[in-house]
Amino acid sequence: MTSISEWYAGKNVLITGATGFMGKVLMEKLLRSCPDVNALYILVRPKAGQSMSERVQDMMKCKLFDRVREDNPDFHQKIIPISSELTQPGLAISPEDVQTLTSCINIVFHCAATIRFDEPLKHALQLNVIATQQLLSLAQQMQHLQAFIHISTAYANCNRRHIDEVIYPLPVEPKKLIDSLEWMDDSIIRDITPHLIGDRPNTYTYTKALAECVVQQESGKLNIGIIRPSIVGASWQEPFPGWIDNFNGPSGVFIAAGKGILRTMRASNDAVADLIPVDVVINLTLAAGWYTAVHRPKTALVYNCTTGGINPFHWGEIEHHVMSTFKRNPLEQAFRRPNANITSSYLIYQYWILVSHKFPALIYDLFLRLSGQKPQMMRIFNRLHKAIGLLEYFSSQDWEWNSDNMNMLMSHINKYTHCETLLNSSL
Numbered sequence: 001m002t003s004i005s006e007w008y009a010g011k012n013v014l015i016t017g018a019t020g021f022m023g024k025v026l027m028e029k030l031l032r033s034c035p036d037v038n039a040l041y042i043l044v045r046p047k048a049g050q051s052m053s054e055r056v057q058d059m060m061k062c063k064l065f066d067r068v069r070e071d072n073p074d075f076h077q078k079i080i081p082i083s084s085e086l087t088q089p090g091l092a093i094s095p096e097d098v099q100t101l102t103s104c105i106n107i108v109f110h111c112a113a114t115i116r117f118d119e120p121l122k123h124a125l126q127l128n129v130i131a132t133q134q135l136l137s138l139a140q141q142m143q144h145l146q147a148f149i150h151i152s153t154a155y156a157n158c159n160r161r162h163i164d165e166v167i168y169p170l171p172v173e174p175k176k177l178i179d180s181l182e183w184m185d186d187s188i189i190r191d192i193t194p195h196l197i198g199d200r201p202n203t204y205t206y207t208k209a210l211a212e213c214v215v216q217q218e219s220g221k222l223n224i225g226i227i228r229p230s231i232v233g234a235s236w237q238e239p240f241p242g243w244i245d246n247f248n249g250p251s252g253v254f255i256a257a258g259k260g261i262l263r264t265m266r267a268s269n270d271a272v273a274d275l276i277p278v279d280v281v282i283n284l285t286l287a288a289g290w291y292t293a294v295h296r297p298k299t300a301l302v303y304n305c306t307t308g309g310i311n312p313f314h315w316g317e318i319e320h321h322v323m324s325t326f327k328r329n330p331l332e333q334a335f336r337r338p339n340a341n342i343t344s345s346y347l348i349y350q351y352w353i354l355v356s357h358k359f360p361a362l363i364y365d366l367f368l369r370l371s372g373q374k375p376q377m378m379r380i381f382n383r384l385h386k387a388i389g390l391l392e393y394f395s396s397q398d399w400e401w402n403s404d405n406m407n408m409l410m411s412h413i414n415k416y417t418h419c420e421t422l423l424n425s426s427l
């Protein structure tokens, strides 16, 4: 039996979302732990005045790739950027590039998505659902494809308390929805969005659930795996502890608390905070790619990539650890001394918002005005309130995920690699 790393030797891998948080860690891990991988084809778009090549060059300078750079200074030769805008017909990939991809790709990792909770439905649908559909039809043409791994989210079905490793049907057929939204104007779509998303909290979770249905429906003869991570946080061990490059979810909340700006947030002390380090998710993703290609399960296997069932940690404990860490290691240029508390009471929350957020912001803005500067604190707090308002759904309740497939994968990995657990394996 070959090891996972050996299985990736000589393979051509296609990655979407490679410039994002998880995509970068996936690339790094492949290049470091599977040094004989043939090439990583990455779909990249120009952005913010930078061309595709400039973006890729900048990305490769990132500290994340230091260990890869040490092992192989020419690692960039294995990265082949392909120009693509996922919201365009045919993913805006040139015919020559389509030809290259269909003739050489062995495995696809589809990480790209919009992860914004407030994304208008049409755009979230375009990227999270229609682009997935288009990528699947490209994958159907790939002559040497062995596995297609789709990254979903553990919260795609957050309208349920208990979530199994299955794809749940939705009341509206994804194809019918896509057809209808195409001709509707934006104001109508805005009006019907709450009815469509139903008991889900936002367009993100809804379109990720739709994408899973599309993956199931359009998979044809492909070997499919679906990874559902919960809240992905900084790296635990690899390539070094604590790597993160965004303020999504809890990381933004922690920084706002450390800066002394955020003093209160609605969250339940006893609810499980299902955080999972990015390196653990990526190890599982690569292992799922190998398993899907080698074992070719008859139906798409879903992996609930969560920690609450194995090692539960609660928001109350997080509050304690975050605050004591910032007291020991204060951040520079803090607005106030950090002191944040979570509460599940709406009234207490509103009281602290007024006393600890809005009142100091007003005073500070008044001071800025008097000293001839532009007031800014109230604006910052308004944005913060919008952000924590969107997150409180996830911090005020908990879910139970069945993780049998994830555990099965771990046991395979243990058997074949003689590692203690997937969590500390380096493939």
Ligand SMILES: CCCCCCCCCCCCCCCCCC(=O)SCCNC(=O)CCNC(=O)[C@H](O)C(C)(C)COP(=O)(O)OP(=O)(O)OC[C@H]1O[C@@H](n2cnc3c(N)ncnc32)[C@H](O)[C@@H]1OP(=O)(O)O
Pocket: 115, 116, 117, 118, 153, 154, 155, 230, 231, 232, 247, 248, 249, 250, 251, 252, 253, 254, 255, 256, 257, 265, 267, 315, 318, 319, 322, 323, 340, 341, 342, 383, 386, 387, 388, 390, 391, 394, 395
């Ligand atoms: C004290 C203890 C507390 C303990 C309790 C903690 C509880 C936490 C609960 C978290 C629950 C999270 C659940 C997530 C579950 C789903 C997981 C997934 O599937 S998928 C993943 C989950 N998906 C998500 O998590 C997405 C959620 N986020 C969103 O949807 C949007 O960010 C938004 C709508 C909230 C705000 O939109 P908008 O107002 O437009 O703001 P933008 O975002 O566009 O940022 C603008 C700029 O500001 C910058 N910046 C930001 N924060 C900070 C900071 N703290 N500092 C400094 N800077 C910060 C930012 O970098 C950017 O800079 P630039 O690029 O312009 O240079």
Ligand SMILES: NC(=O)C1=CN([C@@H]2O[C@H](COP(=O)(O)OP(=O)(O)OC[C@H]3O[C@@H](n4cnc5c(N)ncnc54)[C@H](OP(=O)(O)O)[C@@H]3O)[C@@H](O)[C@H]2O)C=CC1
Pocket: 016, 017, 018, 019, 020, 021, 022, 023, 043, 044, 045, 047, 084, 085, 086, 087, 110, 111, 112, 113, 114, 115, 127, 151, 152, 153, 154, 208, 228, 229, 230, 231, 232, 233, 246, 248, 249
């Ligand atoms: N982060 C988390 O906590 C969790 C994430 N997930 C899932 O993991 C996956 C990766 O998430 P994460 O890395 O955090 O997300 P990021 O927002 O960091 O990355 C998103 C990626 O998608 C690309 N992308 C977005 N729009 C387009 C477009 N129109 N055309 C081409 N590429 C595009 C981005 O490219 P560009 O740089 O050009 O914008 C970027 O590479 C997603 O599917 C998400 O749903 C699941 C659970 C939790």
